[in-house]
Amino acid sequence: MSINSLSTELLQKIYEYTNIQDALHLAQTSKKHYRTLLGRRMPILEQAMHNSYGPLPELVKLVLSKEPEKSRRPMGTEFRRTNMVERILEMEDKPKLTLELMKKMVEYGKVAEKWVELYPRLRWRFGSHHRRLLRSHEKLRVHRAVYNYWTYTNLFHDQAYTEFDPDFPSRPDDLRMRLVRTFSDNAVHDLSELVYHIKLAVELDLFPSNRTVQDYHGMPLRSLDKLAWGEEGPRYWRLFNSILKLSPASFIHLIEHTNTKSERAEFIAAQGEQFRHTQATLNECLFQHANSAHINCGLYSVEQCLPSVHIDRRTLQEDVARWTCAWGIVERSEDEDREIGKRRKEKSGLHHLDTPRAPEEL
Structure with a gap:
């Protein structure tokens, strides 16, 4: 049976077991596969990120540790570092992912x-x-x-x-x-x-x-x-x-x-x-x-x-x-x-x- 004949539900299930590269490559093979990915884009990409590079909470903390402070007021090095650590400590167990964050x-x-x-x-x-x-x-x-x-x-x-x-x-x-x-x-x-x-x-x-x-x-x-x-x-x-x-x-x-x-x-x-x-x-x-x-x-x-x-x-x-x-x-x-x-x-x-x-x- 061709993968193109599978239902959307089965295709979404297949996406859940792929890594991030395979998920993106599969979406490029046909319009149907692309629409299937768009239908549940963020849940599919989040699961694919976990399959590829999990655990995600530790990975998000790593990204945050390198993110610059967005405050406009001048801050000393120690105060800025304290703010970074506080952000990491206060992060949720299941952080919300964005496409920009995923790229990093x-x-x-x-x-x-x-x-x-x-x-x-x-x-x-x-x-x-x-x-x-x-x-x-x-x-x-x-x-x-x-x-x-x-x-x-x-x-x-x-x-x-x-x-x-x-x-x-x-x-x-x-x-x-x-x-x-x-x-x-x-x-x-x-x-x-x-x-x-x-x-x-x-x-x-x-x-x-x-x-x-x-x-x-x-x-x-x-x-x-x-x-x-x-x-x-x-x-x-x-x-x-x-x-x-x-x-x-x-x-x-x-x-x-x-x-x-x-x-x-x-x-x-x-x-x-x-x-x-x-x-x-x-x-x-x-x-x-x-x-x-x-x-x-x-x-x-x-x-x-x-x-x-x-x-x-x-x-x-x-x-x-x-x-x-x-x-x-x-x-x-x-x-x-x-x-x-x-x-x-x-x-x-x-x-x-x-x-x-x-x-x-x-």
Whole structure:
């Protein structure tokens, strides 16, 4: 049976299961399909946006975090930022979408989709034989983590905010803490997992230290000048933590479009003179929130529940074994669980022989 012979009701039902690109392409195939879309345009487009780039509330908050203040009276930077956070906190659970808003959402959603494509490579960095495509609910978790990360970056890692080198969040009324408190426990777990993988990507792939180049990549000493970013000390960890202020779009650019140390050095230099002198605060904010709000970690400590809080570099080659908590963006398979148990038994007697690496500075 041809799709052109289907009733309008069935066509509208088909639209509900399409992504935004397919919905628009289907509407262009005939006048009937176009009129079907126009009949319930906004509900169909909203569902298609959810299918493509959901969850939508987090995506709308991300768009708002980059929207300029429409007030005509002059405002200070801090007051303007407070207004932005208040707008995000007061947003409804099901925000009303407009065509103009959807266009902006698509731009951010495309970047989140690139993270979905990249994530299996990050998640199964060492156990590549377990690597697979993400399931639909896992894609939503990646989207949510990317949107929350990006919202925080827009608000609190921009140049106007970081040029004053703000302290780490500690007070409950801190705007950064107020924003993170709006995240559910599962969203905090997923966000911490994303930060963990970003940290590994920065440390192992993008901006490796001298030791990482020698130990992890197995490169000779003569390669240090072309690949490494210095010895693991206060200077290196300060650079490392300043890079964590970059947005998800910037990380995608570094991963996909830079290959050499000089290209990445040029990118960092383009961020401004103050960029390397101020630290990212999201990870510390997650840690403070977990301790103060007592998020659900079951029988595990905050360090075990939130992988980004403490990275044990003595077990850096352990892939899925890092996850000691039940939560996570991607579920472990039975094969992975058996592999974890086997590796732990093998390493339990050798753990004291590992040479500890210098802990990163928060």
